[in-house]
Amino acid sequence: MSTTATIVLIVVVLLVLAAIVVGVQAARRRRLRQTFGPEYDRVVADTGNRTEAEKELLERTKRHAQLELKPLSPESRARYSAAWEEVQIRFVDDPQxxxxxxDELVTRLIAERGYPTGDYDERLADLSVEHAATLEHYRSAHDISTRSRDGQAETEDLRQALVHYRALFADLLGENPVAHTTTPTADTPTEHSR
Structure with a gap:
C-alpha cells in the first residue's frame, strides 16, 4: 500500500470514528433531555457547562439505579389519599x-417509595430521574413553605404551595390523590385552580 493510500485510509478511519463519537454523544444528549426534561436545561445553566451537566445527570441516573424503590400497596395509596384530603380540608382553617x-406528607411518601430524604438537594437529584416533570413544582412548594416559616407568605402563596405539593404528590402516588374523595370546598385548592 502506498503512503498516500495509507494516509487516506487513516483519515477516513479517523473521520468515521469522529462521526461515531459525535453520534453517541448526540444520542446520549437526546436520552438525557428526554429523561430529565426541563431539569436538563436547569443543570446545564447551573453548571455553565454542558459536559459537566451531562456528567452530573449521568451520576444521578447511576445513583438512582442503586435505590431500592418500591411501589405503594393499594392500602398505602388509600391512606395517602385520605391524608391528602385532610390536608386540603385543614387549609380552610389554617393554611400555614x-x-x-x-410538606411532611410528601416527605413521608418520598421515603416510603424508597428515596432518601436527608439532604434536600440530594432528594431533588434522586427524584429528578423519574419525576423531573413535577420537580419544579416541588421546588416552588418548598420555597413557599420556607418563606411561610419565616412569616413571609400570603394565603395565596400558601394555596399555590399546596397546588405545587399536590403535583409531586400525585406523581409519586401514581394517581390523583383526591379522585376518590369528596368534592373539596370552594376555598380548597383543586386541580382547576392551578
Missing part, C-alpha cells in the same frame, strides 16, 4: 399548618 403538613 396545611402547607407544613403537606
Amino acid at each position: 399548618e396545611a402547607v407544613t403538613t403537606a
